[in-house]
Amino acid sequence: MPTILIVDDEEDIRELIAINLLREEKYSLLEAINGLEALHLAKTKRPDLIILDLMLPEMDGLTVHKNLRDDPRTVNIPVIMLTARGRLEEKIHGLEMGADDYLAKPFSPKELMLRVRNLLRRTNPNQGGSLIESGPFSLDKNALKLHLEGEEIELTATEFKLLLSLIESPGITQERGDLLKKVWGYSDMIQTRTLDTHIKRLREKLGANGNSIETVRGVGYRFLEGASH
Amino acid sequence: MPTILIVDDEEDIRELIAINLLREEKYSLLEAINGLEALHLAKTKRPDLIILDLMLPEMDGLTVHKNLRDDPRTVNIPVIMLTARGRLEEKIHGLEMGADDYLAKPFSPKELMLRVRNLLRRTNPNQGGSLIESGPFSLDKNALKLHLEGEEIELTATEFKLLLSLIESPGITQERGDLLKKVWGYSDMIQTRTLDTHIKRLREKLGANGNSIETVRGVGYRFLEGASH
DNA sequence: TCTCGCGGTGACGTAATTGTCACGACAGCA
DNA sequence: TGCTGTCGTGACAATTACGTCACCGCGAGA
Numbered sequence A, B: 001m002p003t004i005l006i007v008d009d010e011e012d013i014r015e016l017i018a019i020n021l022l023r024e025e026k027y028s029l030l031e032a033i034n035g036l037e038a039l040h041l042a043k044t045k046r047p048d049l050i051i052l053d054l055m056l057p058e059m060d061g062l063t064v065h066k067n068l069r070d071d072p073r074t075v076n077i078p079v080i081m082l083t084a085r086g087r088l089e090e091k092i093h094g095l096e097m098g099a100d101d102y103l104a105k106p107f108s109p110k111e112l113m114l115r116v117r118n119l120l121r122r123t124n125p126n127q128g129g130s131l132i133e134s135g136p137f138s139l140d141k142n143a144l145k146l147h148l149e150g151e152e153i154e155l156t157a158t159e160f161k162l163l164l165s166l167i168e169s170p171g172i173t174q175e176r177g178d179l180l181k182k183v184w185g186y187s188d189m190i191q192t193r194t195l196d197t198h199i200k201r202l203r204e205k206l207g208a209n210g211n212s213i214e215t216v217r218g219v220g221y222r223f224l225e226g227a228s229h
Numbered sequence C: 001t002c003t004c005g006c007g008g009t010g011a012c013g014t015a016a017t018t019g020t021c022a023c024g025a026c027a028g029c030a
Numbered sequence D: 001t002g003c004t005g006t007c008g009t010g011a012c013a014a015t016t017a018c019g020t021c022a023c024c025g026c027g028a029g030a
Helices: A011-020 A035-045 A063-072 A089-095 A108-121 A157-168 A175-185 A192-210 B011-022 B035-045 B061-070 B087-094 B110-124 B158-170 B176-184 B194-212
Strands: A003-007 A028-032 A050-055 A079-083 A099-105 A131-134 A137-139 A147-148 A151-154 A173-175 A213-216 A220-223 B003-006 B028-032 B049-053 B079-083 B101-104 B131-134 B138-141 B145-148 B151-154 B173-176 B211-216 B220-223
Touching: A003 A011, A003 A035, A003 A131, A003 B011, A011 A028, A011 A108, A011 A131, A028 A035, A028 A131, A035 A063, A035 B101, A050 A063, A050 A108, A050 B110, A063 A079, A063 A089, A079 A089, A079 B151, A089 A099, A089 B110, A099 A108, A108 B110, A147 A192, A147 B131, A157 A175, A157 A192, A157 A220, A173 A175, A173 B211, A175 A192, A175 A220, A213 B061, A213 B101, B003 B011, B003 B035, B028 B035, B028 B173, B035 B049, B035 B061, B035 B079, B049 B061, B049 B110, B061 B087, B079 B110, B101 B173, B131 B158, B138 B158, B158 B176, B158 B220, B173 B176, B176 B194, B176 B220, B194 B211
Parallel strands: A003 A028, A003 A050, A050 A079, A079 A099, B003 B028, B003 B049, B049 B079, B079 B101
Antiparallel strands: A131 A137, A137 A147, A147 A151, A173 A220, A213 A220, B131 B138, B138 B145, B145 B151, B173 B220, B211 B220
16 A cells, blocks of 8 residues: 655645545555655655745745655656646756646646556556565565565454554554444544454464564553563 | 657648757657557657657547557556647546657647657656566566466466556555556455456466465555565 | 457356454453 | 343355456558
């Protein structure tokens, strides 16, 4: 699931993009308002694609873009630029600086989505951190497999999503409601034993490392990095 | 030096593009006026990029594009579409069909050039030969044939495209929806057994190596490089 | 027109996956 | 110590996803 960073001052636009992308349920989003925040996010979270509005409050969009290109960590993340009007010089300037695509407002949300999709298709397939490591665990997003102490453990789609949710925030307790929402899309406050059952199945598959998943009574579960006692 | 195929009825445009591209001395060009000629050129000379005007005399540009996408030899050559006006539906239709970029006339020659450059930059590394090798497999894009352990296996066009899609990203799971879109052009989320059937036929033809195509339940399929256990 | 190969569809069987239930264990509390 | 609410667990049933097959339509070529 590719992650997309949206850098835009206007709430309308961010919302528009978010709604249209998330409807496909194949993308996750980050959002940023000013340039510095965007740079920080891009470097720490490594999005697969950046949508960058050139009109930003604190920092000019082109400057943000230049900073992205100057940093080896972000240099080859593709960028789609948005601008107020199709001012040709700006457009050319943007493309010259290495923007991968350029849209003038107002744009059709559908067109943006298609351009996002096309760009990711060309750009994504072979790379992208498909490996997530934490302690002795190594999750392979592509194969839905878990590598643990040399063993290769197969997980089902649900188990994988659940473990991923836990492992993404090690040490943090995730409330039952949040997990249900993240993994199952359940609206909050539902009464079900489904979560417990899947936790149990996960623990079974983790074998001796099953205690990495800790129960926080009355709240939820959390993943411990250095477990196995 | 990447080769670019220009398909356009209007001499002005061809000239405009040619002048601008050749000035950089980094490109070689092919030209075509009508659709059939374009298809022929695309298949025999394998350009790295195609610039396709939708207004063609004998054959509609979208038809040309569809033909390009249907043929495994040309399916992943990137396409930039040109059209008379920024008619939104046409634009969306084009992008949906897998055009990598879309420009409305009149366009700035400089913008086109930059988009060409960006597209080639993203796209080129993988391409080149008509032979794709992976493990004991060797796919010949021109002959639509598969060589495997000395044997020569004939594949139909659909089978070839499917295998190609899988083999292009070894180890990466391709979702059912993506495969349906890539190989069949189906819009997403369609319920059909077509994909399964063709996977089965492929596995049959691969014989003992059939297990190179692995099912990832609930997600899709993926191609394994070192299989055959 | 006939034949043949290809490609797609729907029916069906099977296996994997998932959610629910019942019940027991246990912590927290008074 | 007994009560209460929460969680772990195993069994079970429902659902979903996939593999396989038979069959049909279509277009190319004879």
